[in-house]
Amino acid sequence: MGSVVGVTTTAGATAGTAAGVEVRDLRQEEATEWARLCSRGFLETRAPTEAAGDLRWRRTEGHRRRVGVDGGRLIASFRSYGVDLPVPGGHLPADAISSVVVAASHRRQGLLRRLMTEDLRAAKDRGDALAVLIASEAPIYGRYGFGTATTACRWELDVREARFRGDPVRDGAVVLDHVSDADLVDVAPRLFARVHATAAGEHPRDGLWWPMALGLVEDPDADAREQRPAVVAREPGGDVVGLLRYRAGGDLSGGDRRRAAQVRVLDLLAATPAATAALWRAAAEVDLAASVVADHRPTTDPLPLLLADARAAVRSHDADFVWARVLDVPAALEGRRYAATGGLVLEVVDPLGLAGGRWRLDVTADDAGTGAAEVTATTAEPDVVVGVDVLGTVVLGQGSPAPALAAGLVDERTPGAAARLGTLLAHPSSAVLTRTWF
Numbered sequence: 001m002g003s004v005v006g007v008t009t010t011a012g013a014t015a016g017t018a019a020g021v022e023v024r025d026l027r028q029e030e031a032t033e034w035a036r037l038c039s040r041g042f043l044e045t046r047a048p049t050e051a052a053g054d055l056r057w058r059r060t061e062g063h064r065r066r067v068g069v070d071g072g073r074l075i076a077s078f079r080s081y082g083v084d085l086p087v088p089g090g091h092l093p094a095d096a097i098s099s100v101v102v103a104a105s106h107r108r109q110g111l112l113r114r115l116m117t118e119d120l121r122a123a124k125d126r127g128d129a130l131a132v133l134i135a136s137e138a139p140i141y142g143r144y145g146f147g148t149a150t151t152a153c154r155w156e157l158d159v160r161e162a163r164f165r166g167d168p169v170r171d172g173a174v175v176l177d178h179v180s181d182a183d184l185v186d187v188a189p190r191l192f193a194r195v196h197a198t199a200a201g202e203h204p205r206d207g208l209w210w211p212m213a214l215g216l217v218e219d220p221d222a223d224a225r226e227q228r229p230a231v232v233a234r235e236p237g238g239d240v241v242g243l244l245r246y247r248a249g250g251d252l253s254g255g256d257r258r259r260a261a262q263v264r265v266l267d268l269l270a271a272t273p274a275a276t277a278a279l280w281r282a283a284a285e286v287d288l289a290a291s292v293v294a295d296h297r298p299t300t301d302p303l304p305l306l307l308a309d310a311r312a313a314v315r316s317h318d319a320d321f322v323w324a325r326v327l328d329v330p331a332a333l334e335g336r337r338y339a340a341t342g343g344l345v346l347e348v349v350d351p352l353g354l355a356g357g358r359w360r361l362d363v364t365a366d367d368a369g370t371g372a373a374e375v376t377a378t379t380a381e382p383d384v385v386v387g388v389d390v391l392g393t394v395v396l397g398q399g400s401p402a403p404a405l406a407a408g409l410v411d412e413r414t415p416g417a418a419a420r421l422g423t424l425l426a427h428p429s430s431a432v433l434t435r436t437w438f
């Protein structure tokens with residue numbers, strides 16, 4: 001049984017504990033030093049200015065900003081804050097984790113383990129059902145019970161080869177308007193809220209997100225303000241159903257007289273299929289552009305299906321995106337909705353002792369016809385035993401336990417139980433969203 005589950009069971013394995021390091025809350029006068037520690041950790045080439053440190057402090061107001069201090073110097077950072085996370089059919093209170101850095105001088109002495117276990121325990125005590133993060137490297141967070149819950153990729157479109165199958169603008173389904181940032185101040189957050197509500201695992205864009213994106217709050221470290229054209233899609237009645245923001249660039253001055261510019265999609269938010277089609281088409285029809293590149297898109301983006309030749313859209317850079325860590329099994333499973341019904345006994349193994357246990361999961365159709373779960377502690381023999389990290393890969397409805405089963409990381413006691421668990425929890429997200437970073 002020791003090798004059953006995917007969690008890397010290394011509790012207590014880290015050598016040394018950085019004994020002289022004090023862990024405490026960040027102080028305002030340390031904001032610039034903190035910004036520089038984080039920027040070094042993420043290998044940024046330019047050191048943040050004081051103004052940037054001040055902005056970072058304001059952007060993270062209300063967050064738990066924990067730091068490690070040694071000899072008066074900041075040597076570690078860990079930030080977390082509460083989000084109302086969209087899950088299939090609802091929302092759950094979740095702990096979002098970001099700005100995780102340990103200085104080179106103090107690495108591999110157990111500081112991240114100390115900061116992470118303290119944070120997860122506090123989140124559990126506050127009543128958060130899940131913790132979520134975006135990982136800089138894949139090997140780091142499995143040991144703390146996180147699993148890849150959503151994936152993202154890059155879509156690239158060769159404009160010279162792309163022929164769209166339909167034209168929702170010509171058909172009168174939507175009207176496109178080229179707008180300025182000032183026009184987006186109310187419209188963009190409202191559209192985002194609508195699309196976001198059904199995008200399981202997606203992070204909200206609250207606080208200074210939109211003011212910064214729309215240039216209402218200047219980023220003191222940014223180069224001269226970048227031009228970011230925007231196109232809004234409206235239904236004939238006037239409702240805004242889509243938004244494309246992009247950056248266009250390329251060297252058009254050389255001897256090559258062909259189209260040479262690239263459109264990089266910053267945002268493609270669409271609440272309807274017509275808006276999706278119209279905005280991809282608008283990106284491809286930017287004058288002088290040879291290609292469109294969109295990062296952090298869902299792997300299930302409908303782009304290829306909008307084209308006469310699906311191969312003109314190339315998918316690459318497939319990678320884990322949001323990692324989820326279940327902190328409370330009944331809250332996480334009862335707080336979402338299901339596309340299938342059924343039941344089984346599930347045992348969850350959690351080396352950090354936060355969410356482990358044996359549960360009977362029963363999903364029945366509720367009055368609205370969607371599946372609702374009842375989760376009760378049980379002593380019955382489990383049908384399937386999974387690590388809390390494997391549960392994290394399926395809890396948001398997008399992953400499957402099949403790869404973990406094939407890798408020998410799931411202990412299936414009743415034949416077919418892992419597949420049944422996968423069928424129960426699967427819930428394709430209906431929204432198509434350009435992903436938001438934490």
Ligand SMILES: CC(=O)SCCNC(=O)CCNC(=O)[C@H](O)C(C)(C)COP(=O)(O)OP(=O)(O)OC[C@H]1O[C@@H](n2cnc3c(N)ncnc32)[C@H](O)[C@@H]1OP(=O)(O)O
Nearest residue numbers: 010013014098099100101102107108109110111112113136
């Ligand atoms: C959500 C986010 O912010 S993601 C960003 C993460 N930060 C970065 O990538 C910035 C650069 N990296 C760092 O600052 C540090 O290396 C950190 C924060 C990733 C790790 O901090 P440390 O204090 O060195 O980690 P700690 O000593 O607690 O190690 C815990 C365990 O994770 C392992 N580990 C830590 N980082 C890595 C890594 N990058 N790759 C593989 N294993 C790792 C350690 O070997 C250790 O294993 P063990 O428990 O089996 O002994």
